[in-house]
Amino acid sequence: FGERLYLGMDFGTSGARFALIDKQGNIHAEGKRQYPEYMSGDTRDWVSSWKVTLFSLLEDIPVHLRSIIASMSVDGTSATTMIIDSKSGETLGRPLLYNESCPDALPIVKSFAPENHTVCSGSSTLCKLVSWWNSSAADKGSAVLMHQADWLLWLLHGKLGVSDYNNALKVGYDPELECYPSWLQSQPYSNALPSVIAPGKPIGHLKEDIAQKHGFPNDCVLCTGTTDSIAAFLAARATQPGKAVTSLGSTLAIKLLSTRRIEDARYGVYSHRLDDKWLVGGASNTGGAVLRRIFTDEQLEKLSEQIDPSEASPLDYYPLQTAGERFPVADPNMMPRLLPRPESDVQYLHGMLESIARIEGKAYSLLKDLGATPVEEVLTAGGGSKNEKWIKIRERVLGVPVSQAIQTEAAYGAALLALKGVEGNI
Ligand code: ADP
Known part of the structure; x- marks a missing residue:
C-alpha cells in the first residue's frame, strides 16, 4: 500500500x-x-x-x-x-x-x-x-x-x-x-x-x-x-467557524468562516458555501498600496523594526489610494486621511499600521453585527503578512491571536x- x-x-x-x-x-x-x-x-x-x-x-x-x-x-x-x-x-x-x-x-x-x-x-x-x-x-x-x-x-x-x-x-x-x-x-x-x-x-x-x-x-x-x-483561503486551513484569513496585499480583504450566511449589498459583503459552513467575505480599499506610495519595501522593513507594538499609536488615519470606501464603511465619497504627518517616520508608519489594524478590527466587528460567527483567530496572507510588528499591533487591536498563514497558494x-x-x- x-x-x-x-x-x-x-x-x-x-x-x-x-x-x-x-x-x-x-x-x-x-x-x-x-x-x-x-x-x-x-x-x-x-x-x-x-x-x-x-x-x-x-x-x-x-x-x-x-x-x-x-x-x-x-x-x-x-x-x-x-x-x-x-x-x-x-x-x-x-x-x-x-x-x-x-x-x-x-x-x-x-x-x-x-x-x-x-x-x-x-x-x-x-x-x-x-x-x-x-x-x-x-x-x-x-x-x-x-x-x-x-x-x-x-x-x-x-x-x-x-x-x-x-x-x-x-x-x-x-x-x-x-x-x-x-x-x-x-x-x-x-x-x-x-x-x-x-x-x-x-x-x-x-x-x-x-x-x-x-x-x-x-x-x-x-x-x-x-x-x-x-482556493487561497482553503490553503491557510482555517477550518473552524470563527477562523479567518486577512489578506494584506495592495488592498485589505477579509474572509471569515461562519456558521451563518451573511449578505449585505451596502458593504459588498456576501457568503460562499463551504459544506456546512459559510465563507463570509468583504474587501476594503485600504491596504499596502498606500504604504508603498510613501515608503519602499526596504523602508517598511527597517522602520517597522523600530516600532514598539505594545504602545497604541494615537494617530488616526484612513489610508486610501483614491476617494471612496465600501467596507467596513460604505461611503463612496470618503476622502483618504493621511495627515498630520509626524516628523518621525517610525511614528508615521506606526500610525498607518495601527490605523489599518483598526479598520481590520472594524471589519470583523461589522461581520459580527451582521450575524456572522465572531472572529476567534486570524491568519494572514499577502505582502504585509511577514511584518511581525504589524502582527503584534493587530493582535492588540483585534484582541485575538494573529499569525502568518503557512500556506497561501491557491x-x-x-x-x-x-x-x-x-x-x-x-
Ligand atoms: P498584491 O495585492 O498586489 O498581490 P502583495 O500581496 O504582493 O500585493 O503585497 C504587496 C503589499 O505589501 C505592498 O503594497 C506593500 O506595501 C506591502 N508590504 C510589503 N512589505 C511590507 C512590510 N514589511 N510591512 C508592511 N507591508 C508590506
Whole structure:
C-alpha cells in the first residue's frame, strides 16, 4: 500500500501554478507557468493559452511522482465564462474574463433577478451569459456554460457541464437550496446552465489517453474545483467557524468562516458555501498600496523594526489610494486621511499600521453585527503578512491571536480539494 499524492492546479490572473501534496499536506512538488501570449487576430487567444498551460503544468510534474497521483482538482478566476458547443466541444466565441463587464446585459438581468443579488453586477457570469445569448449567431440549442475551472477539468475528464457551487454563485445558483432559482430556470438559456455539486467532489476519471501519454494512473480521479480566492483561503486551513484569513496585499480583504450566511449589498459583503459552513467575505480599499506610495519595501522593513507594538499609536488615519470606501464603511465619497504627518517616520508608519489594524478590527466587528460567527483567530496572507510588528499591533487591536498563514497558494488549496475528493475530510 504505497503513498498517494494529490494534485492542485491554480489558474490565476497572472499565471498558473501546481502543487502536489501528500495526505499530511506536505508538498512534494510545485511549479508555475506564465500564460503564453497567443493571439487570434488582435485579441488574446485564451483558449489555446490555458490549454497549453494546463498540459505544460502536467509535464512539469516530476515523472516518478505522476504514477502515484490519486486525484486532481483545478481552481480558476471567478466569473471567467466560456460557452461550449456540446456537440463539437468547441468554444462558441471567446472566453469572457473575470474582470470584463457586460453593461448591455445588466438592465435585463436586473429586470428579473432579486434586487441586490450577486448576479446584478455587469461582470457577473449571468450578465456574460445573457450578453452572449443576445448577441451570438451560434447554434444555441447545444450551448453549455462553463467556468474556467470547469472547462479545464473537462479537458481532463471529458464530462461536459459539471460545475461547483462556488464558481456557480455568480451565475445565480443557490448554494443553500442547491438548485437554480425559478427566475433563472424560466429563462431561455436555462438549458445551458451546468449541473452543480460541492467543491472537492469526484466527477470522473482522467481520460485514458492523457493518463497513458503522461504516465498518470488510469484510475486518477478528477474532483470539482473552486474559485482562485476561495482556493487561497482553503490553503491557510482555517477550518473552524470563527477562523479567518486577512489578506494584506495592495488592498485589505477579509474572509471569515461562519456558521451563518451573511449578505449585505451596502458593504459588498456576501457568503460562499463551504459544506456546512459559510465563507463570509468583504474587501476594503485600504491596504499596502498606500504604504508603498510613501515608503519602499526596504523602508517598511527597517522602520517597522523600530516600532514598539505594545504602545497604541494615537494617530488616526484612513489610508486610501483614491476617494471612496465600501467596507467596513460604505461611503463612496470618503476622502483618504493621511495627515498630520509626524516628523518621525517610525511614528508615521506606526500610525498607518495601527490605523489599518483598526479598520481590520472594524471589519470583523461589522461581520459580527451582521450575524456572522465572531472572529476567534486570524491568519494572514499577502505582502504585509511577514511584518511581525504589524502582527503584534493587530493582535492588540483585534484582541485575538494573529499569525502568518503557512500556506497561501491557491494551488495548495486546490490540492486539498483533490485530497478531500478521494480521502474525505482530514
Ligand atoms: P498584491 O495585492 O498586489 O498581490 P502583495 O500581496 O504582493 O500585493 O503585497 C504587496 C503589499 O505589501 C505592498 O503594497 C506593500 O506595501 C506591502 N508590504 C510589503 N512589505 C511590507 C512590510 N514589511 N510591512 C508592511 N507591508 C508590506
